[in-house]
Amino acid sequence: MSRRSGVLEFAVLGLLRESPMHGYELRKRLNTSLGVFRAFSYGTLYPCLKTLVANGWLIEEPGSAPKDAPPAATLAGRRAKIVYRLTAEGKERFEELLSQTGPDAWEDEHFGVRFAFFGQTSRDVRMRVLEGRRSRLEERLDKMRASLARTRERLDDYTLELQRHGMESVEREVRWLNELIESERAGRDQRRPAEQDTSEDTGGLPRHRGSTRPDPSDDTDK
Amino acid sequence: MSRRSGVLEFAVLGLLRESPMHGYELRKRLNTSLGVFRAFSYGTLYPCLKTLVANGWLIEEPGSAPKDAPPAATLAGRRAKIVYRLTAEGKERFEELLSQTGPDAWEDEHFGVRFAFFGQTSRDVRMRVLEGRRSRLEERLDKMRASLARTRERLDDYTLELQRHGMESVEREVRWLNELIESERAGRDQRRPAEQDTSEDTGGLPRHRGSTRPDPSDDTDK
DNA sequence: TTCGTCATGTAATGGGTTACATGATTAC
DNA sequence: GTAATCATGTAACCCATTACATGACGAA
Missing domain, CATH: 1.10.287 (Helix Hairpins)
Incomplete structure (x- = not known):
C-alpha cells in the first residue's frame, strides 16, 4: 500500500532489479541513466526507499564492497552503508508495473522512465x-x-x-x-523471413551513433 | 510580500498589463499563449490572484462586458464576474520583474514565460x-x-x-x-547603416512561417 | 588536520493538483 | 428544461525540494 509517486518507485525497482545498490549511488544513476527526464533529491529518495522496504519490495543489507568488484580494485572497496536489494515480491511488483499500459504510461512524467526500461518490457x-x-x-x-x-x-x-x-x-x-x-x-x-531465434525478443532500434566525444566532468548535485 | 511562485505571478501581471481580464479567461490565455511551457489549474490561479490583490498589484472590478467589444457584438456581451486590472504598483512590480536577470531567469521553469514577454523586455x-x-x-x-x-x-x-x-x-x-x-x-x-528610428526598439526575429492550417478544436481543461 | 566526497537522514516548506461545491448563462 | 460551458472558489492532499544535522573516509 501507499502510493508514493509511481515514477520514483518504478525507477528504483527497475534499477535495483539490475543490481543491488545503496541510496547514494541509486540517486546518481537516477539522475543520469534516465536521461534529461527527471532528477530527484535525497529528501525524496530516502523516504521512498523506506516505504518500499515497508511494502516488502526491498530489503536493506549492511553493505561492504559494491559487489562484482575485484577485492581492492576499481573503487578501492568503498564501504557502503546500506545496500538495497529487490525481494521476490519487489520483482513481481516491478513486472506488474512494467506490463501496465494505462493512459498514464505515455504522459510526460511517466513516458521517459517507461522508455528507459524498455529493455525489460515486452x-x-x-x-x-x-x-x-x-x-x-x-x-x-x-x-x-x-x-x-x-x-x-x-x-x-x-x-x-x-x-x-x-x-x-x-x-x-x-x-x-x-x-x-x-x-x-x-x-x-x-x-x-529467416525464422532465426537468436537471443529472445530484442526489437530493432534505429542505431544511431551519438556525437559524444570524451569530456571529463562530474555529475549534478549542485 | 509573500512569494507565491514567481512564474504565475509574472505571467498574470504580464497578461493583465495588456488588458484587464477575469480569472477564467486568464487561465485559458496562460495555458495557450505561453506555449507548451506551463499549465495551471484554478486551484492555483484564484488563490494567486487574491494574494496579488492583497499586495496591491491588482484590483478587482465587477465586470460587465469584456471591453473593446461593440455593444452586443463579438461574444454577445458575456457577463464577466470579476475583472482584474493591473494597478500602478502592479505595473511597477512587473517592470521590476522584467528587468531581472538572475540565474533563475534561464532555468527551465522560468525561461518560457520570460521569453513570452520579450515583447516588453529591453x-x-x-x-x-x-x-x-x-x-x-x-x-x-x-x-x-x-x-x-x-x-x-x-x-x-x-x-x-x-x-x-x-x-x-x-x-x-x-x-x-x-x-x-x-x-x-x-x-x-x-x-x-540607415539610422532610421521607426517604431522604437523592435529587435529582429528570424521570421519563420508556422505550418498551421485551420483546424477547429476546443482548448484544454480535461 | 582539514577539506572534499561519500553517505544517510528529517522537518519545514513550497508549489501545485484533484475533487468538490456552487451557480450563472447560452444553445439546443 | 436540460446540457454544456462559463465562472469562482476551497480544502485536502501529493510530490518534491531546501536546509539542515550527522558522520565516516581518503587525500592534501
Whole structure:
C-alpha cells in the first residue's frame, strides 16, 4: 500500500532489479541513466526507499564492497552503508508495473522512465506505449494548431516564435516515435523471413551513433 | 510580500498589463499563449490572484462586458464576474520583474514565460537571458556527454537511445538560441547603416512561417 | 588536520493538483 | 428544461525540494 509517486518507485525497482545498490549511488544513476527526464533529491529518495522496504519490495543489507568488484580494485572497496536489494515480491511488483499500459504510461512524467526500461518490457507493451504517446502528442498538436489559428494575429512576434518552437519540438518527438515504432515493427517482421531465434525478443532500434566525444566532468548535485 | 511562485505571478501581471481580464479567461490565455511551457489549474490561479490583490498589484472590478467589444457584438456581451486590472504598483512590480536577470531567469521553469514577454523586455535583458539560457544548456550538454562517455558500454540500446534523443533535444534548443541571439544582434546593428528610428526598439526575429492550417478544436481543461 | 566526497537522514516548506461545491448563462 | 460551458472558489492532499544535522573516509 501507499502510493508514493509511481515514477520514483518504478525507477528504483527497475534499477535495483539490475543490481543491488545503496541510496547514494541509486540517486546518481537516477539522475543520469534516465536521461534529461527527471532528477530527484535525497529528501525524496530516502523516504521512498523506506516505504518500499515497508511494502516488502526491498530489503536493506549492511553493505561492504559494491559487489562484482575485484577485492581492492576499481573503487578501492568503498564501504557502503546500506545496500538495497529487490525481494521476490519487489520483482513481481516491478513486472506488474512494467506490463501496465494505462493512459498514464505515455504522459510526460511517466513516458521517459517507461522508455528507459524498455529493455525489460515486452514488445507489445512497448508498442502500446509508443503509440499511446504518439497519439497523445498528436492531439496536443491539434490543440496547438487550433489555438494558434484562433489567436495568431493578436500575438506578438516573440510569443509566436515561442509557440512555433514549441510545436516543432512536439513534431520532432512525433517523428522520433514514428521511427521507433517502425523499427519495432521491422523487428517483429524480421523474424519471419529467416525464422532465426537468436537471443529472445530484442526489437530493432534505429542505431544511431551519438556525437559524444570524451569530456571529463562530474555529475549534478549542485 | 509573500512569494507565491514567481512564474504565475509574472505571467498574470504580464497578461493583465495588456488588458484587464477575469480569472477564467486568464487561465485559458496562460495555458495557450505561453506555449507548451506551463499549465495551471484554478486551484492555483484564484488563490494567486487574491494574494496579488492583497499586495496591491491588482484590483478587482465587477465586470460587465469584456471591453473593446461593440455593444452586443463579438461574444454577445458575456457577463464577466470579476475583472482584474493591473494597478500602478502592479505595473511597477512587473517592470521590476522584467528587468531581472538572475540565474533563475534561464532555468527551465522560468525561461518560457520570460521569453513570452520579450515583447516588453529591453534588448539587453533579452540578450542576457538568451545567452544565460544558452550557457546553461551547454553546461548541461557537457555533463550529459561526460556521463555518457563514462557509462555508454553498460547501457542497453533503449537507454542509450533515450539519452541520445535527450541530448539532441538540448542541442536543438541551443541552435535555436543561436539563431535568436544572432538576429537580436543583427537587429541592433541594423540600426547603424540607415539610422532610421521607426517604431522604437523592435529587435529582429528570424521570421519563420508556422505550418498551421485551420483546424477547429476546443482548448484544454480535461 | 582539514577539506572534499561519500553517505544517510528529517522537518519545514513550497508549489501545485484533484475533487468538490456552487451557480450563472447560452444553445439546443 | 436540460446540457454544456462559463465562472469562482476551497480544502485536502501529493510530490518534491531546501536546509539542515550527522558522520565516516581518503587525500592534501
